[in-house]
Amino acid sequence: MTLLDQISLFAPPDFAAFALLLIAGVLTGWVIEHPPASRPSVSLLMADVRRGWMRQMALRDNRIFDAQLIGNLRQGTAFFASASLITIGGVLATLGNTDQLIGVAEDLTAISAPAIVWELKLLVTLMFLANAFLKFVWSHRLFGYCAALMGAVPNDVGTSDALARAAQAAEINITATRGFNRGLRALYFALASVAWLLSAWALVVATVLTMAMIWRREFASASRLVLLEGAGEDTAL
Template sequence: MFDLGHLDLIALLWFSAAWLGFGWLTDSSPYGRSSLTRAMEEHRRAWMREMLKREVRIIDTQIMGSLQNGTAFFASTSLIAIGAAFTLLSQADRLVEVFRDLPIHVGPRREEIELKVLILAAIYGYAFFKFGWAYRLFNYSAILIGAVPLPPFADQAAAEKAAARAADMQIIAARHFNWGLRAFFFSIAFLGWFVNAWVLIGTTTFILLVLLRRQYLSRAKAAAEG
């Protein structure tokens, strides 16, 4: 049985704190109000308000199709990643030899490699469930968009309420999609643990800084707010 050392535990705690903390920061904290994610949520609401003015909503259905296809792609990719991770389990001995031959003199044991691969597979499994649920919610959102009455045939207040309902479903779906995407990003950081705990700490910090920059200091955020 492989026992984690103190440094490995610290690295895993930092990895978990960075992942969960970033999600809380952008989704739930007061600082999230100035993030790219929140800016796009407001644009989703604006999209639904504009849709109310259109009698022909072909463009809206096309946008929904694009969102669903993108989510389905990532869900399929997650399944491929899970399969690849379990394939690595059968190659644990080979991986030990590969790491021992590296110039940085990494010498992990078989049990250590297997544990890390299983955690990596769990991360991809989590991503699959998030993408799968986001895909389902985008389907629900499409139904709610279809249920928004056309301007000439509905009370204005009822139509606005229906559009707000569709926007809320869109936002919930997007949040689940974002959590799946973050799992992909942090899985890249997790690969650092295959080298050692110090590398995991470094890769986690790097990924966290990249994501923070994209949410708060990127050109995308400036464009969304401009």
């Protein structure tokens, strides 16, 4: 079966739903990382908190607490990277058993379609899962860089490069967190993409609900109000 033959198996709503999924994944991340100045996202507010953490770390003589925190962050990224890899294996195993896949899909949708249709839909889920895995692995490595930079901060804050090293650690910490958040969003949209097995319209609904959930957590959550109060910003924003 040629590529054109495979494409012809999908209806226009399928293409529209797939395009919406991709655009939503890219656009959601861009808005979170580049929000309007008048309405910062939780991710942006937490970046300032992390800079404050590294400044306080530089002033502490005993940094065991900071080492434990960065260790916990690395454990979290390692857990999600492992979970993503296991899920990728599960999807690949499903792709290798197309007969069972077709049976389950037809039971759920009452639609008869060639195996290639269901496989291509699962490949979209696999794409998001692979992206999540790569983001988590890179985030884990960056948290390791951050730990090394934290260890390089002199105990004497009066040293010329003490605060400079702390600032470097903060920026690496923020970059690592950005990668971790991107990995989480990829997992969210991977879950949404599974709805395509039901229908194109189910994928549209799942994508919209996923976008709404992410937007609420970043721009309309109770945690954001707490961070705004801590930053001295008007909570009416």
